[in-house]
Amino acid sequence: MLTSLKGAWRYRQFIATSIRHELVTRFARSRIGGAWMIIHPLSMVLIYALVLSAVLSAKLPGIESQYAYAIYLTAGMLGWSLFSEILNRCLGVFIENANLMKKLVFPKIALPVIITGSCLINNLALFMVILIVFALLGHFTPATLPWVLVLTGITVLLALGLGLILGVLNVFIRDIGQLMPIVLQFLFWFTPVVYPAEIVPASLQTLIAFNPLFHLIGAYHDVLAYGQPPSLTVLMALMLLGGGLVLVSALLFRKASPEMVDAL
Amino acid sequence: MSHSAANASARSVSATHASASKHALLEVRELGKAYRRYRNELARVVSWFTPIKPKDETWILRDINFDIAPGEAVGIVGQNGAGKSTLLKMITGTLRPTEGYIRTHGRIAAILELGMGFNGELSGRQNVLHSAGLMGFTHAQISEAMDDIEAFAEIGDYFDKPMRVYSSGMQMRVAFSVATAFRPQILIVDEALSVGDAYFQHKSFDRIREFQRQGTSLLIVSHDKAAIQSLCDRAILLEQGQILQDGLPQDIMDYYNALIAQKENARVEIKPLDSGQIQTQSGTGEASIVQVSLHAANSGAIDVVDVGQPVELRVTVAVHVDLPELVVGYKIKDRVGQDVFGTNTWHTHQIEKELVAGERLTYHMRFSANLGPGSYSVSLSLHSSDTHLTRNYQWIDHALVFQVVNMEKDFFLGSSWIMPIIDCEREAASRSEFNEST
Numbered sequence: 079m080l081t082s083l084k085g086a087w088r089y090r091q092f093i094a095t096s097i098r099h100e101l102v103t104r105f106a107r108s109r110i111g112g113a114w115m116i117i118h119p120l121s122m123v124l125i126y127a128l129v130l131s132a133v134l135s136a137k138l139p140g141i142e143s144q145y146a147y148a149i150y151l152t153a154g155m156l157g158w159s160l161f162s163e164i165l166n167r168c169l170g171v172f173i174e175n176a177n178l179m180k181k182l183v184f185p186k187i188a189l190p191v192i193i194t195g196s197c198l199i200n201n202l203a204l205f206m207v208i209l210i211v212f213a214l215l216g217h218f219t220p221a222t223l224p225w226v227l228v229l230t231g232i233t234v235l236l237a238l239g240l241g242l243i244l245g246v247l248n249v250f251i252r253d254i255g256q257l258m259p260i261v262l263q264f265l266f267w268f269t270p271v272v273y274p275a276e277i278v279p280a281s282l283q284t285l286i287a288f289n290p291l292f293h294l295i296g297a298y299h300d301v302l303a304y305g306q307p308p309s310l311t312v313l314m315a316l317m318l319l320g321g322g323l324v325l326v327s328a329l330l331f332r333k334a335s336p337e338m339v340d341a342l
Numbered sequence: 343m344s345h346s347a348a349n350a351s352a353r354s355v356s357a358t359h360a361s362a363s364k365h366a367l368l369e370v371r372e373l374g375k376a377y378r379r380y381r382n383e384l385a386r387v388v389s390w391f392t393p394i395k396p397k398d399e400t401w402i403l404r405d406i407n408f409d410i411a412p413g414e415a416v417g418i419v420g421q422n423g424a425g426k427s428t429l430l431k432m433i434t435g436t437l438r439p440t441e442g443y444i445r446t447h448g449r450i451a452a453i454l455e456l457g458m459g460f461n462g463e464l465s466g467r468q469n470v471l472h473s474a475g476l477m478g479f480t481h482a483q484i485s486e487a488m489d490d491i492e493a494f495a496e497i498g499d500y501f502d503k504p505m506r507v508y509s510s511g512m513q514m515r516v517a518f519s520v521a522t523a524f525r526p527q528i529l530i531v532d533e534a535l536s537v538g539d540a541y542f543q544h545k546s547f548d549r550i551r552e553f554q555r556q557g558t559s560l561l562i563v564s565h566d567k568a569a570i571q572s573l574c575d576r577a578i579l580l581e582q583g584q585i586l587q588d589g590l591p592q593d594i595m596d597y598y599n600a601l602i603a604q605k606e607n608a609r610v611e612i613k614p615l616d617s618g619q620i621q622t623q624s625g626t627g628e629a630s631i632v633q634v635s636l637h638a639a640n641s642g643a644i645d646v647v648d649v650g651q652p653v654e655l656r657v658t659v660a661v662h663v664d665l666p667e668l669v670v671g672y673k674i675k676d677r678v679g680q681d682v683f684g685t686n687t688w689h690t691h692q693i694e695k696e697l698v699a700g701e702r703l704t705y706h707m708r709f710s711a712n713l714g715p716g717s718y719s720v721s722l723s724l725h726s727s728d729t730h731l732t733r734n735y736q737w738i739d740h741a742l743v744f745q746v747v748n749m750e751k752d753f754f755l756g757s758s759w760i761m762p763i764i765d766c767e768r769e770a771a772s773r774s775e776f777n778e779s780t
Binding site: 088089090091092093094095096099102103106107177178179180181182183184247250251330333334335336337339340 | 377378383384386387390391431434435436437438452458459461463464468471472474475476477478479480481484504
């Protein structure tokens with residue numbers, strides 16, 4: 079673990095240019111370039127905020143705004159998009175970099191670090207946009223904003239851990255790559271992102287409580303929508319789970335790596 | 343190849359062998375690689391944690407042992423599937439050995455993976471930064487080498503333009519420049535170094551030679567006999583995952599050729615050599631060529647020839663029916679099919695007359711191979727009178743393919759070796775002339 083972290087440090091130049099190149103290529107040859115990084119999340123948030131609020135203007139208990147639903151939705155989206163983006167990219171990370179891994183020697187930890195870096199940049203852009211839109215809508219929760227940092231860390235742990243476990247297995251059992259988008263769809267709808275947690279029937283409440291994302295997204299709602307600090311016990315539990323998943327993924331990678339390139 | 347050169351390289355090999363055990367840059371011991379198959383992939387995953395047995399395992403390489411000393415150039419030869427690339431991947435470190443180990447002292451660089459991770463949207467400079475980072479260098483180290491890389495690539499303003507507007511040659515120039523920007527202890531070189539145009543090939547070759555002089559060991563993989571013989575002072579022949587022979591390049595290549603000949607059963611029959619060219623045959627078959635081979639003076643068949651080396655083309659003809667006359671012709675063509683030289687025994691006034699069925703004739707055509715480095719083929723014809731158009735007994739294209747390598751001559755271009763004697767006369771500038779011009 080320590081040696082691989084050292085490897086990542088040694089390859090910081092490669093990691094830095096990889097992240098930058100990803101952004102540069104994404105917007106290469108477009109006229110306004112980096113502005114698209116803001117426009118994409120902005121349009122998404124605006125659609126939720128304006129269109130959905132006009133159609134579904136139901137007030138949510140605890141939020142004093144006619145845009146309550148939109149605020150709730152975007153708060154959850156911030157967490158979900160980070161989670162699903164990291165998870166999806168980790169799932170294919172070894173397969174997509176097969177050529178690199180087959181031909182060059184470098185610390186493999188660089189790959190998830192690159193993913194995390196570029197996903198965090200995307201998420202930061204989304205977060206900025208959300209803050210601006212919330213400000214325009216007159217919704218302020220300054221006291222709980224620093225919590226977003228903690229939640230981001232936990233989300234990264236969970237997504238990286240789960241993503242890398244599946245990513246390693248996906249090299250050998252490619253069905254996992256096919257199955258995951260479906261599972262992720264289910265997960266999305268079993269997590270209160272687009273609907274309030276309260277509308278889940280009581281009989282399902284206990285079941286849905288087993289979904290770690292239920293709690294994670296709940297914490298995002300607390301911090302960004304309701305302006306209240308998240309439950310510390312929940313955060314601790316999620317952090318332990320995330321850390322555990324990362325450790326398991328590291329162990330699995332170590333066991334798999336002698337045969338990994340053979341299977342790529 | 344002349345005897346003196348052969349002896350010289352023999353000495354250098356024995357010298358490096360003696361020092362190998364002490365200061366080897368690369369030690370390969372008991373190396374083996376097996377691909378394991380399991381009942382299913384789930385069983386493979388389980389096997390990482392429990393002692394579950396694989397269903398079967400295929401050994402790609404086994405019992406590989408060798409050392410490489412500093413500055414040594416070793417060729418790895420073998421047919422497709424002999425395990426060359428698996429061996430190289432284990433040496434570079436991308437594949438893990440199943441058994442045994444590889445110990446390297448110093449950095450390994452490979453010129454196999456030129457341009458890995460290049461991005462068309464980015465400039466040459468940015469790509470250099472990225473790909474040197476991928477080799478593990480820091481920003482400071484790369485910045486320091488950047489001017490050299492730019493100068494060596496010689497692509498001018500293009501260095502700061504997006505790579506998608508590069509020609510493939512320009513891309514290779516940048517890729518080679520960055521791959522060799524830092525001298526590695528071990529350099530793995532693929533197939534005949536075909537990097538860009540002739541000028542750049544020569545330049546990159548010089549750089550590799552310079553590395554070697556400074557102590558870099560070369561590991562050269564090739565099917566190309568010419569490359570192995572002209573570059574290496576030792577060769578290793580791999581066959582079915584094992585080292586069959588380890589020794590002087592000439593000996594190894596002879597052995598390798600014999601191995602292939604045995605496989606193709608091509609000792610007496612004339613077949614198209616595997617150069618990708620199609621052999622055309624025509625003729626009445628009244629007489630036929632039963633054997634054709636190229637020989638160095640007083641030696642066995644060869645197919646690599648040094649520039650200017652005296653050689654002998656030996657052609658055996660069998661006569662099947664009584665013939666009034668027989669003319670044998672041959673033509674040497676270069677790689678792209680241009681005629682380099684051709685003649686026949688009608689032009690040389692050596693027409694054989696009144697031939698009887700069952701007769702055999704062996705022609706010895708001696709000439710000096712004053713040819714430029716490259717691949718050449720020999721076409722043969724049997725006919726009467728001056729051209730093969732009248733009474734064509736047999737005509738064979740690509741009856742023989744041989745390589746010309748430049749082992750000891752100074753560098754030159756082109757398909758012919760026409761060495762000049764250059765004299766230069768210099769006169770001191772005289773004051774009176776200077777005055778006249780002003």
